[in-house]
Amino acid sequence: MRVLSLEGITMQFGGLTAVGDVSFEVKEGELFGLIGPNGAGKTTVFNMITGHYKPTRGKIYFKEMEITGLVPDRITRMGIARTFQNIRLFQDLTVLENVMVAQHHNISSGGQAAKWFLKSVTRIGYAAKEREMKEKAMSLLNVLGIEGLANDKSGSLSYGAQRLLEIARAMATGASLLLLDEPAAGMNASETAQLVHTIRKIRDDFSLTVLLIEHDMKLVMGLCERIMVLDYGRTISEGDPAYVQKDRKVIEAYLGKEWVTIGR
Numbered sequence: 232m233r234v235l236s237l238e239g240i241t242m243q244f245g246g247l248t249a250v251g252d253v254s255f256e257v258k259e260g261e262l263f264g265l266i267g268p269n270g271a272g273k274t275t276v277f278n279m280i281t282g283h284y285k286p287t288r289g290k291i292y293f294k295e296m297e298i299t300g301l302v303p304d305r306i307t308r309m310g311i312a313r314t315f316q317n318i319r320l321f322q323d324l325t326v327l328e329n330v331m332v333a334q335h336h337n338i339s340s341g342g343q344a345a346k347w348f349l350k351s352v353t354r355i356g357y358a359a360k361e362r363e364m365k366e367k368a369m370s371l372l373n374v375l376g377i378e379g380l381a382n383d384k385s386g387s388l389s390y391g392a393q394r395l396l397e398i399a400r401a402m403a404t405g406a407s408l409l410l411l412d413e414p415a416a417g418m419n420a421s422e423t424a425q426l427v428h429t430i431r432k433i434r435d436d437f438s439l440t441v442l443l444i445e446h447d448m449k450l451v452m453g454l455c456e457r458i459m460v461l462d463y464g465r466t467i468s469e470g471d472p473a474y475v476q477k478d479r480k481v482i483e484a485y486l487g488k489e490w491v492t493i494g495r
């Protein structure tokens with residue numbers, strides 16, 4: 232079954248066509264990669280799916296329901312969650328609190344709202360509710376392998392751990408489709424290798440569908456089952472990793488000739 236479907240999506244900013252007539256489908260349970268050079272339009276595609284931008288033209292469907300132009304909060308509640316290229320965590324809340332706040336995904340704005348939410352849950356005495364939220368949040372941190380950092384302030388974490396926390400937060404919304412924007416950015420080689428394993432595991436254990444943007448080609452080629460390549464807002468290739476990495480258009484526009492000899 233297809234989970235996500237984009238039909239002829241176009242996004243113009245004044246005279247600039249950031250994304251031009253892009254169509255693709257992501258099937259349930261798939262690990263789908265969106266790649267291409269800087270400025271190709273990848274994040275703009277994410278922003279249209281999540282309702283941060285309204286497409287100039289085209290339609291977007293999630294599980295056969297049209298979601299084009301719906302507000303981000305509504306789209307999150309329908310089951311789509313994302314991480315951001317520039318990490319967006321509540322830096323002065325703990326790791327555990329960050330995940331607990333994300334469970335209540337209506338509270339998506341500023342740190343004050345997040346603090347108010349946590350305080351009211353505790354003060355009004357929803358002890359059982361709080362305990363349940365804590366347990367769920369801890370189990371997500373466990374899955375991501377950062378449970379040992381639960382009581383640390385998120386601002387004190389390494390870059391790699393912050394990226395994992397962002398994934399935990401996206402999962403905490405109860406989403407069935409995760410959009411990950413450069414999840415390996417800032418990670419070292421061993422963290423990246425572990426991330427491949429983790430993304431596969433959460434896909435399997437939580438029956439998720441994952442759409443990701445990434446510049447680390449080893450991760451993309453080793454993890455994704457299908458890949459779409461954008462260049463100047465247009466689709467230049469789509470297929471499995473074996474096909475895409477041999478496609479001359481992709482090598483010329485993005486991977487470079489050195490990929491052919493050393494990349495694999």
Ligand SMILES: Nc1ncnc2c1ncn2[C@@H]1O[C@H](COP(=O)(O)OP(=O)(O)OP(=O)(O)O)[C@@H](O)[C@H]1O
Nearest residue numbers: 244247249267268269270271272273274275276316
């Ligand atoms: N809000 C905006 N207003 C004007 N131009 C924008 C806006 N958002 C994106 N763009 C432009 O759209 C084009 C595509 O940008 P986008 O961020 O989607 O690329 P990208 O493929 O994600 O790049 P990168 O790999 O560097 O993150 C760029 O030329 C960018 O400057």
